[in-house]
Amino acid sequence: MSELKELSWDVQETVQPLPFEALERRGIRRRHRRQALAGAGVVAAVTIAVLAAVLPLGNLTGTEKPSAGQTSIPVDQAAEKVIHDKKAAMFGVAFATPTRWAAVWALPQPGSTWKSAAVLSRDGVRATAPVRKNDYSVVQAGDEVLALSMPTSMKGSDPTWAQSVMVRLTDQGRIEKKLHWAPPTTEFGADDVLLASGTLRALNLETGTLREVKIPGIDNALEPQRDTTGRWWVVAARNSGVGNIYWTDDHGKTWGHSVISQGRMGGDLGVSPDGRTLVVIPGRKPARTDDGDEVPLRLSTDRGEHWTTVATRNAPYLQSPVAFDNGTGLALYQRGKDRELLRPGAGKPFTPPTDLGNLIAVGDFVYGMQYNGNHAITSTNHGRTWKYVDPR
Amino acid sequence: MADGDTVRELYEGCYRRLVGQLFAICGNLGEAEDAVQEAFVRAVEKPRRFEQLENPEAWLRAVALNAVRRRYRRATRFHGLLSRAGVPETTVTGMSADRVALVEALRQLPFEQREAIVLHHIVDLPVREIAVQLRVPEGTVKARLARGRVRLAPLVHEFADDAEEVNHV
Numbered sequence: 001m002s003e004l005k006e007l008s009w010d011v012q013e014t015v016q017p018l019p020f021e022a023l024e025r026r027g028i029r030r031r032h033r034r035q036a037l038a039g040a041g042v043v044a045a046v047t048i049a050v051l052a053a054v055l056p057l058g059n060l061t062g063t064e065k066p067s068a069g070q071t072s073i074p075v076d077q078a079a080e081k082v083i084h085d086k087k088a089a090m091f092g093v094a095f096a097t098p099t100r101w102a103a104v105w106a107l108p109q110p111g112s113t114w115k116s117a118a119v120l121s122r123d124g125v126r127a128t129a130p131v132r133k134n135d136y137s138v139v140q141a142g143d144e145v146l147a148l149s150m151p152t153s154m155k156g157s158d159p160t161w162a163q164s165v166m167v168r169l170t171d172q173g174r175i176e177k178k179l180h181w182a183p184p185t186t187e188f189g190a191d192d193v194l195l196a197s198g199t200l201r202a203l204n205l206e207t208g209t210l211r212e213v214k215i216p217g218i219d220n221a222l223e224p225q226r227d228t229t230g231r232w233w234v235v236a237a238r239n240s241g242v243g244n245i246y247w248t249d250d251h252g253k254t255w256g257h258s259v260i261s262q263g264r265m266g267g268d269l270g271v272s273p274d275g276r277t278l279v280v281i282p283g284r285k286p287a288r289t290d291d292g293d294e295v296p297l298r299l300s301t302d303r304g305e306h307w308t309t310v311a312t313r314n315a316p317y318l319q320s321p322v323a324f325d326n327g328t329g330l331a332l333y334q335r336g337k338d339r340e341l342l343r344p345g346a347g348k349p350f351t352p353p354t355d356l357g358n359l360i361a362v363g364d365f366v367y368g369m370q371y372n373g374n375h376a377i378t379s380t381n382h383g384r385t386w387k388y389v390d391p392r
Numbered sequence: 393m394a395d396g397d398t399v400r401e402l403y404e405g406c407y408r409r410l411v412g413q414l415f416a417i418c419g420n421l422g423e424a425e426d427a428v429q430e431a432f433v434r435a436v437e438k439p440r441r442f443e444q445l446e447n448p449e450a451w452l453r454a455v456a457l458n459a460v461r462r463r464y465r466r467a468t469r470f471h472g473l474l475s476r477a478g479v480p481e482t483t484v485t486g487m488s489a490d491r492v493a494l495v496e497a498l499r500q501l502p503f504e505q506r507e508a509i510v511l512h513h514i515v516d517l518p519v520r521e522i523a524v525q526l527r528v529p530e531g532t533v534k535a536r537l538a539r540g541r542v543r544l545a546p547l548v549h550e551f552a553d554d555a556e557e558v559n560h561v
Contacts, residue, residue, distance in 0.1 A: 003548045007491055008412035008514045011421065015408045020400050023429055027436025314422075 016336055021372035025357065028091075073174050079117040079128040082107045083392055090374040091116070093391050094138040094145050095362055099123045100169075102138035102145040103376070103391035118147035119392055122169040129167035130176075134160060140362070141193045141205060144168060148179070154199065154212050156181040166208055177208040184212040187252040194224035194232055215246060215255055223268065227275030235260070235269050243267035243283050245304065258304060264295070270321035270329055273363055277301050279321035279329035279344050299344040301327040310344040318342075320368070322361035330366065330383050332359050341383045353377055353386050399435050399442065406449050407432070410456060416510045418460045419499040427463075431455035453515070454525060457507070464503050494547045505540035508533055513550075 001009070082088055083105040092104040102120045109115055118129035118136040122144065129136060129147040139146045147167045152160040164179040188194070188202035188211075195201045200213040200221040215221060221236040229249070236246045236257070243266040246257045260267040266283030278300040295318060296309040317335035321344075328345035332352060340349040357371030367378040375388040407428060414424035431452040435442045445451045487495070498506050507526065511517045512533075519537070523530040541551040 002513060002550050003490070003494055004416065004509070004513045004544075007494055008409075008416050010412075010487065010491060011415045011424075012408040012412035014421075015411045015425070017403070017407045018429065020403045020432075023403070023432045024399075024436050027433040030433060031437040031439075 018336070019372055022357075025371050073125070073127050076117075076128045076130055078131045082115050082117040082131055083119055083128065088374070090369070090376075090391065091135060092138050093367070093369060093376045094140050094360075095365065095367060096140040096145045097143050098365075100143065100145055101376075101391060102147050104136040104138055104147070105392070106135060116149065118167065120145060120147055120167060120169040120174075121391075122171075125169065127167070127169050127174040130165065132163060132165065134163065137195070137197075139193060139195060139203075141203075144170060146193075146203075146205070148195075148203070150179065150197065150210065151181075154181070154184075154201070154210075156183075164210075166203070166205075168205070179203075179208050179210045182209045182211040184214050185252070186214050186216065188213055190230075190251055192251070194226070194234070196222045196224050196234065200224065200234065200236075213252060215252070218246070221246070222266070225269070225271045227271055228273050229275050231275055233269060233271050233275075235267050237266065241265065245269055245278075245280065261296070268319060268321050270323040270331075270361065272323040272325045272329075274325045276303050277323040277325065277327050277329060277345075278304050279323045279331060280307075281318050281321050281331060283315070297321070297331050297342060297344060299329060301345070311342055313340075313342075320359035322359050322366060324361065324364060324382065328382070330359055330361070332356065332368075343383070346382070350383050352383065356386070359383075398448075399432065402435075402448055402452070403432055406452070410449070410453055413453065413510060413514055414456050414460060416495075416498060416514055417457070417503075417506050418464070419495050423460065423463065424456075427456040427459040428452070430459050450525075461503070461507075490547070494544075497544055497547050501540050501543060505536045505543075508536040509540040509544065512537055 085107050088105045088107045090103055091106045093101065095101040100122045102118055104116060104118050106114045106116045113133060114135065115131050115133065116135040117131045118138060120127045120129065129149070132149040134149045134152060137148045137150065139148060149163065149165050151158050151164045161179065161181055166177045166179055168175045168177075185202070189204055191206075192202040192204050194213065195203060200215065201210055202213045203210050215234075215236055217238065218236045219238050219241075221234045224232055224234045226232050231247050231249050233245060233247045235243055237243045242262065243260045243264060244257045245260060245267075246255050248255045260280055261282030264282040268281040270279040272278070280298045280300075282295045293315050294312040295315045297311045297313065297318060298307045299310050300307045313333045314335060318331060318333050320332045321329060322331070323329040328343060331342045331344065333340040333342055333349075334352075339352055339354065341352040342349045355370045355372050356377050357369045359366055359368045364382065365378065365380055366383055367376050370377055370388065374390065376391050377386050377388055379386045410428045410431070411421070411424045414427050415421055418424055418427070434455055435448070435452065442448060442451070498509070501509070508522060511522045511525070512519065517525070519530050519533050523533045526533065541548075545551040
């Protein structure tokens with residue numbers, strides 16, 4: 001064998017591939033994002049860019065049945081069939097309160113299409129969202145969760161608006177409402193829920209109106225988060241531009257912003273419920289191609305006025321920053337066998353579950369999706385211990 | 393979704409091989425893995441296109457190679473150099489001195505010569521197929537191979553004849 005082939009062979013022997021499921025999920029999520037941008041589907045990533053709340057696990061069994069007082073919620077057999085099919089995959093989960101959560105389930109169909117349905121659970125009452133071709137996203141809105149099947153595009157003429165739907169489970173029972181298009185806007189309502197799906201969108205829960213929100217000078221916005229002061233935070237940038245943290249206290253009338261890191265595109269942001277603690281991960285430098293591109297994990301406990309670097313790790317293996325009101329946070333670092341649950345402001349890293357795909361925090365409760373399975377993985381002690389939950 | 397089993401089987405069967413091939417071009421294991429992972433992510437992302445491929449491994453390699461090529465071009469523009477060194481790292485644990493020297497020698501080649509050398513002498517593609525893949529004339533591929541072989545001759549025995557031919561000219 002030639003020296004060249006021996007070289008290639010030697011390298012092969014040292015390679016330790018990531019689990020296929022990790023790439024599979026990236027591909028699926030990217031497909032969903034592409035479809036949302038191109039107008040062909042709905043992004044499952046929206047599901048992930050959602051706040052949740054503390055969940056007392058004793059109430060989350062995945063086998064909840066409607067309580068006696070809620071037996072009027074009819075069972076949607078088609079949805080149940082999708083949700084419980086052996087081939088169904090959980091595409092997203094969101095929590096709003098200890099006993100209020102929603103999960104997206106999708107079933108592959110011939111011709112590379114999917115059927116999507118959702119489960120919602122509120123204080124022991126369970127309901128489903130009807131089967132749709134366009135994937136659902138599950139979203140926290142205050143102390144409740146929603147399931148949304150959004151149109152293929154945000155054009156008013158898109159025929160898939162007819163199939164778009166929002167399902168809520170309120171104290172009045174299950175509410176299903178069609179989504180309605182409205183022209184893009186720079187300002188949004190005080191009670192609107194912001195969603196990121198390539199573009200920034202505002203959803204009015206009462207009317208079902210969904211419209212794009214334009215931030216002046218911005219092409220892309222990600223990860224909208226609202227703190228208890230009412231401020232909305234997003235990570236935003238011009239196309240191919242440096243990532244910034246943007247915020248508004250007046251529903252989009254004015255926006256403040258600060259650069260996350262010069263020369264770096266994009267970024268990830270975690271905001272504590274009270275909005276004082278921020279954890280940020282800058283994106284990659286566009287010209288760096290080697291593993292030496294280390295990014296700083298940064299923490300602020302004064303609403304972004306001052307920052308400290310708490311660790312540096314290789315991009316793009318650092319992800320999912322979350323923040324708590326006690327001035328600490330978490331971030332997930334996974335690079336092959338190197339796995340850390342970094343704890344900005346709190347101390348030495350923990351070792352996360354090997355199949356933890358991401359992190360979302362609501363209050364002091366943290367959860368993520370199992371990247372190679374259909375469970376949510378949850379923690380009530382800032383990541384020290386974890387439990388697996390089947391959200392059906 | 394593309395038959396997930398098909399992509400998975402390909403992943404299990406050829407991921408390491410592709411990384412080994414891409415490493416020889418870019419000289420950086422992390423970058424090679426990133427590029428090959430990107431290719432598999434795209435296979436999952438665009439299932440219909442992938443299902444229609446006659447040679448999925450070749451497609452994956454081409455996608456990975458494009459990723460490496462784009463990074464190289466951005467890197468050289470960023471540094472303002474027509475650098476032949478490519479990305480600065482060459483780390484594979486436990487590599488012998490000879491291997492390290494070979495990797496370094498590959499990295500010293502112009503990127504186009506590295507590409508041609510690896511596709512022909514590691515991937516075993518014929519010149520015609522390399523020309524199609526790189527969208528250059530066959531003569532260009534042959535020229536790149538010839539020049540690359542001459543420079544690698546001290547480290548690659550099968551290229552020793554190329555060095556002798558040059559010396560005799």
